Amino acid sequence: MIRVKDLEKSFKLAAGQVFVLRRINLTVEPGDFVTFMGPSGAGKSTLLGILGMLDGVFTGEYWFEDRPVHKLDPQKRGELGRQNVGFVFQQFHLIDQLTVAENLDAPLSYRNIPAAQRKAMVADALDRFGIVGKKDLFPGQLSGGQQQLVAVARAVIGKPKLILADEPTGNLHSAQGREIMELFKKLNEEGTTIVQVTHSETNAAYGRRIINLKDGWMV
């Protein structure tokens, strides 16, 4: 699904060029569950942003299902990401002004899916994640675990081939974190490819393999 070859990312600062990622070579097969680990500043989130096609400024090659992401213009890259990738964030990043149902609808609305179909997809997701009773609540009215549950539901609602999760349990207590990781496991077993960033050995154990990063290098 993902092939990364000699990928590098750097910034030009007054002091000279600063590399955030160095010579990353990576393959992720469909159905894989990969964990990036490493200390703060290792480049994990930056790599996640590139894999999620939010960031197109890098050198090297990035192939997604045989499509050369590194050669795509921002519009096409964005479209590819929109259709194939779902994100889960540590801070949940639900939109405060929207209800649970509207939050789930948001990514669908950016994919030109007809309203009726979107409504059905939202209803299906609410049902699947057991949050039908919360559909009209605003994020501020939910617990942290419930918010992350909605965030995961939002990430998978468009049936993405790849879920990128950045410290998905970082803001949850252990029971809630376990629940979310079980959910990821289930999604992975159903065929969704997952790449997560975490500091937690416990969470990393849910994945099939671990890639360690340090100072931008894979170690």
Place this chain on the structure above:
Amino acid sequence: MSTWKHALRALAKSPALVIVSVLTLALGIGATTAIFSVVDAVVLRPLPFPDGERLVQLGDKRANTSDFGTSWSWPNFVSVKEQTRTLGGVATYTSNQASLTLGGEARKVDVTIASADLFTVLGQAPFLGRGFAPDEDQPGKNNVVVLAHSYWKGELGADRNILGQKLVVNGVPRTVIGVMPEGFTFPLQSEEPKLYLPYPEGPLDLELRKERNAHFTWVVGRLAEGRTVTEAAAELETIRQRLAGEFPDALKNRTFQVKQLHEFLIRDVRSGLLVLLGAVAFVLLIACTNVANLLLARASVRQREIAIRLALGASRGRIMWDVLVESLILSLVGCGAGVLLAMWGVDALRGMVPSEIGSIRPLVVDLRMLAFAVAVAAATGLAFGLIPAAQALKAQAGEALQQAAARGGASRTRLRSTLVAAEISLAMLLLVGAGLLLRTFANLQNVNPGFDPNHLTVATVSLPQATYPDDKQWVSYFQRLEQQIATIPGAETAIALPAPLTGSNMGFTISFVGRPPPKPGERVATGFRAASSTLFATLRVPLKRGRLFTAAEEDPTQPAVLVVSEAFVKKFYPDEDPIGKKVIVGYGEPKEREIIGVVGDIKERGLTEDSTPMAYAPYSHTPLPFLSVLARSSAPQGAAVRAAIQAVDKNVPVDIRPMEDYMRDLVAQQRLVMVLLMIFAGVALMLAVVGVYGVVSYGVTQRTQELSVRAALGARPAQLVGLIVRHGLWLALGGVVVGAAGAVALSFVISGMLFGVGRTDPLTYASVAALLVGVTVVASFLPARRAARLDPMAVLRTE
């Protein structure tokens, strides 16, 4: 003191906020103060005469008209003067021009001709010498003159020995008996006179004095101590009824009127000025709203600081005062800049206000104006300071160290959005007002006056009564002048009395040969113009029926003929052919005149008035010692016309103006209100746009996180732009709907100034709404582009 010091220090850290706030307030306070200075000078302050509120203007009008009938006949004036008890004094006056010969050279000067007691009634004693003695308005005793202070100082070098010396006015030597005080001028609505002369000016005045039907002079009175206008009006009606019994033809269907002089002078401009004052108040309100919005944004940034200070024990009153002091500082600095702007504005307004109100009291920058500006500044400081101060108090000490800023954000954004929608509403009100007046003005420009006013020079001539005492002299002058002006190369010329649309109108009683005479007290009248035979061709007034009079028919020995207007036919011969009919009309001996032709109508009384019935006769058959020369030519002819008039008699005063000037005067008030309202509406629009930009831009800043999340979830740039612009669009639509409702409700205040456009004109409302929505979308688009450029990676960076 430390509060003020801290406030100054805090403001110094936000120079952009200070500059924008001060400029915004300066615009609001400056415009309001400048217009207030006009309203104060013209409407609020009493007239510049001792006990000016007791001065009244007397009117004598036909009973079935709504106008104020300013002109009086001499006998009626004398009757009122003799019989009144409610008026302590009554004087009559008229404005004119005279030929003043100084050092052998004749110059035209503006003069006031008055009855002997004018200065007594006005309560103004001369600065030097004396006023008119009671019998100095009688023939043979009136060869005296009182000088205006400005003329005495400017032209005669403030020579105190001038008293007793002679000035030659209209060919007659007159003894200088007095000089009026500085600043005194009368009448206030005319050009400042240089000289005050007692009646009668000449034989014509004496002739007119005998006629109870000849309305030619204005009357001013002073209420007796303790008497009211209502009492005076009741007494005047009693006097009129008494006179009507004696002189039914002259007084039966008439009404005597009385109005405070001040009210009479500002009757045409009061509503316009109050509209403008209302308009600038709206501009000020918008300015306040904008600054309140800026301070609200600042308050949200300072929420944490305020919450910490609350946690440290500051009282809520103290916090509120701190925030208010900042507002007051801004408003006072804005006041200073506003006063500078107002001084400049007053200078500009001085050149724009019509002379009839400009001379009531000079526009000045004085303590009253400064006091007004400071009061407005203090009020605005409180007005726009209270909202952020109240918001500041919502800070909770306990939340200070948590998420105070985030918590208050949504409600503050709603409040700011509401304020901006209110600004748009106010801008809509002003723009609709300006739009309606703009359409009115365009309609007035398109009114066909019935003749072609372009490339037409008008020279108004007054024949001095001393040297031109009777009609033989007038006809002789006319004939010489007609020949002289015919020699002006490349010009079509004519003579008319009066020239159309120059503010002078002439009317006479008319009777119809072969019809029963009018009932006693019934008076049928028509507008009248004495002219040369070339008038119709020169003015481009079309012949509709019959024929025009010829040059040969100008000879007074020829049978008297008359050309009438279509309105004349419509009124007096609705079902008959008027050609060949005979009527008796005109001044002097009754004379039968045969109607020989019908011409198109002219808007005699103004562009918005219906055409009045007009009768045109050869000048020589109805001569008077006033006339106007009309010259049409593609090149300006002022100098040539003046030369021609002076070639006939260099001592005859002449006033030359292009007809376009008179046309401009007709719409001067509408133009002034329209121009100022457009300026204020433009400022309001600008401020509203800045407000929209500020709120939307602030909204983008507040929503950065949300927008980045949306971008990370796949929102395209165009979708993010749409999200933000929609916010602006809702503000605009809300403001436009409320503003339109307000405009409909308030438009009645300008309905009297409109012409050819309804006060709910859909085109104006739709255009203004489209403009506001358009500029709001543009103002929202700029911050929206910033939203479109947000980096979705920002979401990951916050992890």
